[in-house]
Amino acid sequence: MSGIKVAVIGGGSSYTPELIDGFIKRAAELPAAEICLVDIPAGEEKLRIVSQLARRMVAAAGLNIRVTATLDRRQALQGAGFVVTQLRVGGLAARAQDERFPLKYGVLGQETTGPGGLAKALRTIPVMLDICRDISELCPEAWLINFTNPAGLITETVLEYTRVKCIGLCNVPIHLKMTIAKLLDADAGDIFIDFAGLNHLVWGRKVWCKGQDVTDAVLAKLQDGAALSMKNVPDLKWDKDFLNSLGMVPCPYHRYYYMTDTILAEELAAAAPDGAGTRAEIVQEVEKRLFDRYQEPELTHKPAELEKRGGAYYSDAAVSLISAIYNDKREIHTVNTVNNGTIAGLPADCVIEANCVVGRTGARPLTIGELPPEIAGLIQHVKAYERLAIEAGVSGSRHKALQALANHPLVPSAGVAKLLLDELLTINAEYLPQFAL
């Protein structure tokens, strides 16, 4: 058997066909011998459905990739060259909770930032550290591609507390690039965006098309109504004056910071008894239909419905990243990696999201330097939150968790932070062993 083994943790995810699709498309350059999908008992049914679809996809493509499925993580990791983490501790039920509980206190509910994001981080950290212990033992040379949100924070945890080689991946940057290419009616390959920031808090400081600065044109398009949104984020219009004063391209998730009040109002309406439900609740419906579709035996490719799920370009982002590493391509990907002086005013050992040259030795960011105050302060504030969240997640310190919340720009006061924390710890208790003592 030649070719690499890829272990996919959270293999039962509805995104897996995306990933499989990516491996199929890149089979020529990236010889995968085995893709091992691993999940937990609660995901067994999804794992079964997804792995069968995956096998049909591979077969239809006439490829010789073994798709295996297991509940035994250690077996999955044995001999892996790449590990992809796309798990969700607590599943969509926990996400729905993350989206709802802050609303009670007048704070928006979101799965990757704010109190909801902290809950997800605290649930995920112990699991990720466990996985890393296994990797260190079973496949210490493997690259961990972390897709699990909050992706930057989780990647920082891995890089700070373990020796696992890890790159954090998010589809926001590639999504922005693709959207902007469409807006400009340009080829994506001709677009270069000077990304700088953190995961889900990344700005395009400049946009270049064939080396021409087209930032203003992009901002003008955005003001003209182009949404620049993503499936997981409410599609609110950007204010013209605000965009002009910013002079940079925000990412879809910036709405949570710049349109906090409007989003909160929308969320409250959606969460009301007569509302449409939170995003997680909607996704649960989408998923149900998606898995029904996945089970159709004649389905042998990734179905169009998957796009509604929110992981657009995940396949491109993830598999081209793996290929860049495997083939030592030294090409530019926008990923999460250690700052190391790239952005001035952030700790050297924190994780940022930036344009990186990726090759077999990992991701090396392109120097950025001082950020303008328009974005520097918010990034630094959120990074401080992230560092407190990581400390809390690793140590189980209630103090650090409280400070994390009190330092989050979306939390209006220390008093509210305390209420949020109490509820967070209570309703997530089963997933927070580190706080149990």
Next chain:
Amino acid sequence: MSGIKVAVIGGGSSYTPELIDGFIKRAAELPAAEICLVDIPAGEEKLRIVSQLARRMVAAAGLNIRVTATLDRRQALQGAGFVVTQLRVGGLAARAQDERFPLKYGVLGQETTGPGGLAKALRTIPVMLDICRDISELCPEAWLINFTNPAGLITETVLEYTRVKCIGLCNVPIHLKMTIAKLLDADAGDIFIDFAGLNHLVWGRKVWCKGQDVTDAVLAKLQDGAALSMKNVPDLKWDKDFLNSLGMVPCPYHRYYYMTDTILAEELAAAAPDGAGTRAEIVQEVEKRLFDRYQEPELTHKPAELEKRGGAYYSDAAVSLISAIYNDKREIHTVNTVNNGTIAGLPADCVIEANCVVGRTGARPLTIGELPPEIAGLIQHVKAYERLAIEAGVSGSRHKALQALANHPLVPSAGVAKLLLDELLTINAEYLPQFAL
């Protein structure tokens, strides 16, 4: 005539007797030949009252300090060795406006931070730059002691855009020290507080009494109900868990960040038709009574009522600072000066509030290094706001002003920022020549 000339800009301020009192107390070490109070026509009446009281105070002390009063700033600056700026552009009426207009948009109104603070900064910057032009011409070697709020931001403006030698002064640090000394029943001279941060956003990272770390004892006292407040700030209790998790001593003004919701509620109640009025409105009453008192011919010392006004220890802070410079004392004062690497993660050329060794060559901060994330992020965020506010104040750029507001942690969204800015610029138009074009 031997001894120095001190020019006091905003000489009609009710704080002036404090200052005079300080010069009287330190007459032995600090030979003031002339204290020249200067004001604008609108302040002429106050200037008259205050200067007469000042002369009575000096006479009663048996000292030979000439107290002069003038509306001609250039004359006041001629030959000055020290210039004290304690002016308020727009007076208390403008302050009352600053405290009220944000409330309409659900944002708290405060004279030194938030939208109100931005309004004050934008009004003050052109006046300060004007004053500095005069100083550069008429007394280029003079030290400018800036008391005018927002004191850090204004000091940064002066140091970045002029060549005037300037130290920013606030009575918060000395007030904290005095309060803590009382709490601990200790001598103020035995207390050393490891201050770090920005003006009105300064923390005591550690408190030492005779070299013993008493931080926890101070925090415990604060939790037991000790208020650690100031006249200008609502006297809200600190939460025990929060203080313990912080592990550092907050300054009174931190309430605006950590108790935003409670303060907003209080302010809304006070500003309601049947409410007590905003702080400025109350102060206007206090002032009226104070100036009545100042006019009593038999009054020859600073009256006790002055303390209610909010400038406790101003005399000590300001005059002992001037004496430290004049006598090259190289003793430690907590003032606002250029960062220059003192605090990691902040620009080298920004202004911080920190313990500094002060002598004839100015203020040199004691190294601080990396701040813990509990306070780093908020400081960096507010500093980004301040830099945008300064750019806006100097250039009259609406874009920078909008970004300043949108970046302020107390402003909930870019949309609200825009509304706030529109109103701010409209109601302050007469004081904002830089935005007129």
Next chain:
Amino acid sequence: MSGIKVAVIGGGSSYTPELIDGFIKRAAELPAAEICLVDIPAGEEKLRIVSQLARRMVAAAGLNIRVTATLDRRQALQGAGFVVTQLRVGGLAARAQDERFPLKYGVLGQETTGPGGLAKALRTIPVMLDICRDISELCPEAWLINFTNPAGLITETVLEYTRVKCIGLCNVPIHLKMTIAKLLDADAGDIFIDFAGLNHLVWGRKVWCKGQDVTDAVLAKLQDGAALSMKNVPDLKWDKDFLNSLGMVPCPYHRYYYMTDTILAEELAAAAPDGAGTRAEIVQEVEKRLFDRYQEPELTHKPAELEKRGGAYYSDAAVSLISAIYNDKREIHTVNTVNNGTIAGLPADCVIEANCVVGRTGARPLTIGELPPEIAGLIQHVKAYERLAIEAGVSGSRHKALQALANHPLVPSAGVAKLLLDELLTINAEYLPQFAL
């Protein structure tokens, strides 16, 4: 006429056929309409010979590139898209002087570093600033590719004192890469060297072959006798223990720092009446023969003898760099550009030599971070020398020049520095207008 205009300043250089060869090889991707060679009257004869050869080369290649020759620099710059500077103020006669005068004081003579390098820098700076004034006026959007030594220092001067877009180019990194590829019997495209440092003071911190760390293998080869040298640098063997303790790959020019004594002895012998002469003196001979060869009418390609001259891979380095910019390739080149935080412990605004992603917007270095002390100190020391040299070259300050020399690691004392400076300024007086006042 479509395609770009390239102005080559110092067009009479014997390296020009290299450059022409590069444009011919890359004609498909890089459409040059005109290559304009410009020189000064002293170089007129060389310019004539070289331009005629260039025309024959282009014709033989069946290409439609206009090769023009002129003594009017402004005409050459008019409309240029790229400007290449490969001039030598004072010619080889001055270089010979640079190599000789330090020897009198027991200091080695070298054209790019030490007292000789300072002399070259001081002669070159006023000419480069002049050229940049012209560029700013006549072709402000043009990219300046600076090949003129000391290439890093000159590039820093341009970037600090002008607004010209400039990248500094040296053939040392590409030479190292090619040599190492040969040593390892590998394809150059599979080799990646983690370069860090300054021009002529650059280390390969790690060498990767197809993503495998082969640093030790390369070091072992070097110890086994592989020279890793260049035509302009004495071919001295590296000491085994020293290389092992360094753990990084030095560049050929490091011999001047690590083998100072041996090189000085060699130079003294060569410079003796019965010696072989200095490198410049030898090169003068080589050049004579080369220009004879260039004149042969049947010569229609770059002759093999050119390689002895010392500019190996110049063609590849320079033209592929221009193509990367022109075609917005965003591929990695090792060039001289602004540090901007790439290397910790060096000023943000200084110029370093590092791996950069190059595209139409210029060169962006890959983050490096803290350097190990094995190389950090020497780099920082030489950078301090460079900054003093630049200040001296721009301002004509004798003080700065003396400090530059006294700070140079190759100069043994301030006393010797003073003697060196006196002689340097005297014998170069005609080229140092800035020191004339």
Next chain:
Amino acid sequence: MSGIKVAVIGGGSSYTPELIDGFIKRAAELPAAEICLVDIPAGEEKLRIVSQLARRMVAAAGLNIRVTATLDRRQALQGAGFVVTQLRVGGLAARAQDERFPLKYGVLGQETTGPGGLAKALRTIPVMLDICRDISELCPEAWLINFTNPAGLITETVLEYTRVKCIGLCNVPIHLKMTIAKLLDADAGDIFIDFAGLNHLVWGRKVWCKGQDVTDAVLAKLQDGAALSMKNVPDLKWDKDFLNSLGMVPCPYHRYYYMTDTILAEELAAAAPDGAGTRAEIVQEVEKRLFDRYQEPELTHKPAELEKRGGAYYSDAAVSLISAIYNDKREIHTVNTVNNGTIAGLPADCVIEANCVVGRTGARPLTIGELPPEIAGLIQHVKAYERLAIEAGVSGSRHKALQALANHPLVPSAGVAKLLLDELLTINAEYLPQFAL
């Protein structure tokens, strides 16, 4: 028994009477209950003589300080509040060796820098780490005042590899200050020198007298022939042009860097068979006479001859430092402590020599910021050497030691570094257990 216990390691040093004198002078403010002198068997005789003199001195002063003497270090440390290290591993014999062996290779021999300084560092590090292990166990709250040279490097070792609270002390800064006060006919208390650098590599960037900048006046005096030297350093005149171009006040030890050639010549002459001998050899004579003097029973105070020894103001520097700590004076001392961002361009965790506010919580440097290139490069280069030396001294790595030497500005080549290292390790073998393996 009230009052502190001070343990003096290397108690048999001829400097001890200085120290005792300091405690006597400051007895009112600094209540020493016991001064315990500890030495090794080789120093027993000196220890006896010195301790008896010390007792006579204390008695003559009518004080109640117990002076004890022991060879049992652990007993000495038990209960100590302060530990002073003034030991010399290998004694003056080793120092003489340090001064001689580099001369063979044309490198100057000096006890604190260059190859000799490295030898001293490597001998001292294991002993200091041992002492720190004892301190951590027996008196973990004690302050270690390290006087042992190379004082900066040793202090950095302690602070990086142990948890002992340590301040490094050198008499160079106080000596400079006193000398300059004399030069200016001023009171030492009126002089403030803006010190920045490393131990034995510290510059006075500016000198202020009563707050007036008198730097130029001081430089002029130095040029007029004022020596600004110390007993341990050859008294060579400073060159006028060089000083003017430097614009800062060098310390006596800078001669080794700026006058390397002259000093080498002097040293070679002194070390020749008919020469005066090296400084250590001369000191041995001085010491002999000094100890004879110390034994005179009627001697009850520190004798004048001690000054010739080289430790001028040691008493003032050391005991006033201890008093500043003990009495929490928060006054300014120039000492060696952690950089922590004080000087830009040096690692945060390295040790620098700078003006510090000293109190019970230790030494906090006054911010310095960017250094000018005139001094930045040399400081950074020597710091790189120091870091390599520390790594070598702690780990016993021959590689690190070779790199340390090859990186030292006084060592002319890697080849010479290798020869020096071989000899250094051989002749010091008995003191280098860490290299024994």
